[in-house]
Amino acid sequence: MQFYNAAAPSPRRVRIFLAEKGVELPRVDLDLPGGETYSEAFLRKNSLGQVPVLETDDGSFITESQSICRYIEALHPEPNLFGKDPLERARIDMWDRRMENEIFNALGLIALHSFAHFKDKLTQVPAFAEAQRADMAGKFAWLDAELGDGRPYIGGERFTVADVTGMGAAMIADFLDVSIPDSCTHLQRWNENVRARPSWSA
Ligand SMILES: N[C@@H](CCC(=O)N[C@@H](CS)C(=O)NCC(=O)O)C(=O)O
Known part of the structure; x- marks a missing residue:
């Protein structure tokens, strides 16, 4: 391989x-x-x-x-990161898609519509990049409210692929200098936890 x-x-x-x-x-x-x-x-x-x-x-x-x-x-089935039974698999898939669609791709669009590297790849609309950037606070607030139920990870009680997608998104946010608002305390807690994992530096 x-x-x-x-x-x-x-x-x-x-x-x-x-x-x-x-x-x-x-x-x-x-x-x-x-x-x-x-x-x-x-x-x-x-x-x-x-x-x-x-x-x-x-x-x-x-x-x-x-x-x-x-x-x-x-x-390599263990440790399991995609879910062990039908309901858990569906829940993790749901959260993974939400992380990708609502957070990872939303941040990616800021880069696609503003970085010179992508200028020949699509029709860039810089104002759209700025609008996306402005919308991120609302998206973070939505995720923060979801995590307000006290679960430690995006998809539930254990670390899964949905957190991996979130970590990829956190990398884009760092690169674009997009921060999680201080008011999003649950999301901040998740953010600190995943950055402390050895895989963060992979
Ligand atoms: N949906 C694809 C996205 C892949 C993608 O966009 N890769 C970017 C890096 S994050 C890339 O290779 N871009 C090359 C370029 O646009 O020049 C995946 O998840 O693998």
């Missing part, structure tokens, strides 16, 4: 997941600002020119951070 990585939030989700599983994979580090993911050779692995990509032992390529994590979970 070979893991195609870069210094960016989506591959970081996989790095954190692998660290939580205690799994090490041979890794190829790509230079994102240098455009290495758009080489002809890499586009044959992922036609979107994005990382992460996992090359499996039979020569298949899995793209999408979450799909790679699911594959790793199937090969």
Whole structure:
């Protein structure tokens, strides 16, 4: 197996997941600002020119951070990060999707609509980036209210892939200098807890 990585939030989700599983994979580090993911050779692995990509032992390529994590979970079931029974699996999936849609992707849109690196990738609307930035406080307040039930982790009583997605989002927030408001004490508690995990530095 070979893991195609870069210094960016989506591959970081996989790095954190692998660290939580205690799994090490041979890794190829790509230079994102240098455009290495758009080489002809890499586009044959992922036609979107994005990382992460996992090359499996039979020569298949899995793209999408979450799909790679699911594959790793199937090969290394413990510690379980996707849920143990139908209800827990649904709850974790629900929270993972919420973290991705409401927080991770919302932050990503700020970068996509404001960084020069993405100018040829989409029609940038800088005002939209600013609007997204302004909307983040409300999104954090929503998540904070949810965590107000006292659960320690996003999906419930134990650490799961939904927290991994949240940690990826926290990396984007750091990079964009978007802070969790002081009033969001439950979210602050979660944020401090996950940053204290050894996998935070993966
Ligand atoms: N939905 C994809 C998103 C992958 C993605 O957007 N990767 C970014 C890094 S975070 C990338 O490779 N961007 C290359 C570029 O846009 O130049 C996943 O979760 O794997």
